[in-house]
Amino acid sequence: MRFGLGPRQTAGAIGFVALVVVLADIGGALAQATRTPATRTGECAQLPGGRAPVLKIATLTSGLSPRDLDLVYFGKPLAELTDEDFTQIADLSKRCGAGEGILPEDKQQAFQAIVRDAQQLRRASLDKIQRQMTDIQHLPVARDKLTRLNGLSENLPLLEPTMTRGDIKYAADWIARQMQAVYDSTPKGEATRPPAPPPRLQAATSAVDARAGAGRQPVPGREED
DSSP states (O other): OOOOOHHEEEEEEHHHHHHHHHHHHHHHHHHHHHHHHOOOOOGGGGGSSSSHHHHHHHTOOBBBBBGGGEETTTTTTGGOOOHHHHHHHHHHHHHEEEEEEEEOOOHHHHHHHHHHHHHHHHHHHHHHHHHHHHHHTSSSSSHHHHHHHHHHHHHHHHHGGGGGGGHHHHHHHHHHHHHHHHHHHHOOOTTSHHHHHHHHHHHOOOOHHHHOOOOOOOTTTOOOO
């Protein structure tokens, strides 16, 4: 005996299948909504304001490498965060609730202390290199100036752990310009060879990473340039 569905039963079955499909679509949309964080608006949109892994930074036990102060948070490189910024970050973190890039209250003090420590190390190195640059700039165009420029160039890899990549590039470019100016000002016949160029940034970075002389811990998971 053969069994078949009548017209009403067939229509009912089709309707049931369509309902199951619609419910599945709604369920998938709801699941996707729970996985995707809501877009922040107003003041809360200022956080995270960058890609700095602030929670990882707040849990570092060996300090933050000043090289990582170029990471951005709250719309600024970490090197430029001020006391006022830290106060506002803490206030927004409390009012805007939990979320990616928002520090819990118990991590905010640690984050500020670690970033501040790295900022102080960077500032000390910048002050030191700025004094050397000022002294060199005041020297007359002579062999001694080239010698001092070469010495500063050779020391850049040693200073890299305590400055950002931008700081090192700025110093290297300045040295290159000063060397070229000295060379261009030397009367023909007195200079036998062009000045040695400053160290390449990639080579300096590799040498410093091998030494790890500063004892500062880089941010875990950060992709190197």
